[in-house]
Amino acid sequence: MFFCITFGTQEFKSPLKGYEHITTRCLNCNNWRAYCIKDWEWITICFIPILPLSFHPYKEVECQICHFRQDLRDRPDIEAQRQQGPGQIQMTPQAPPAPNMPQYK
Template identity: 50%
Template sequence: MFFFFTCGTHTFTSRLKGAESLTVQCQNCGNFSGHVYKRWEWFTFCFIPVIPFSLKPYKEVGCHICNFYQDIKYRPDVQQQMSWGGGQEQGGVMMGPPGGGHNNGWGAAPMAGGAQHPQYK
């Protein structure tokens, strides 16, 4: 009888959906070369991922120049840019009422004119 089984880990890494085009500053080397990645480590048995180490994938900001990876929870600026990008379905936002959707029709162009002058004279 000969058993051959291998245990190990496998890490799934991909660009985070909704933030593929986002480029942020790396806090290690200062270049605007950081991208948002999703990383999920799994325990493998015979090269088959069976158990995840965590319930959810990590979200990281990774820099390909200095190879620096940082958890996105330390980067509120990046999280803010991601919410601007329209990824509303991510569910990572803790605040706000669960049924709130009143802001959808407003705030479309707050940066357009700057001064909000009245319509009448």
Template identity: 35%
Template sequence: MDFCFFLIGFQEFNKPLKDVGNVACYCGHCHNQTAFATRTINCVTLFFIPVLPFYYQKRLKCNTCGTTGGLDSTAIDRLKKGEPVAIG
């Protein structure tokens, strides 16, 4: 008797945004200056190997509590100037 199973799932990958620098931003959830701009890529995985990326987003992510918030074009412009923004 032959059978086959596939282990399919979803995984999120975060990479720092290189064009905005490394500006520490304020997190409104844990009240720390540990949020940084990231590029998030969500992928379909097959046996834990990313196969198909299906969602890209630029956002702030807190390294302490994990809270995230979206980045719009005005917030990205402020980060490029070195001005911190906050997660709401």
């Protein structure tokens, strides 16, 4: 009888609740395609998540273009955007918007 048991880690990503409407500038490539995500890594046995590698999921900002990640605590500008609410996003003069920036209503 032969059993094949695989061990590994699996990263579970999802949009961060309360931050879904926020699109911000990536500090690595300067494109306006960074989104807030919740990221939680788990140990898996046979692809079944068994044990989390941290007590809480990480709250990060991830760029969709260059995949640069940054801790949400290092981006106080995002909390300011969140308090303004959707549709109130203002661009700063230091960061001109990219030509492929999504339109907001």
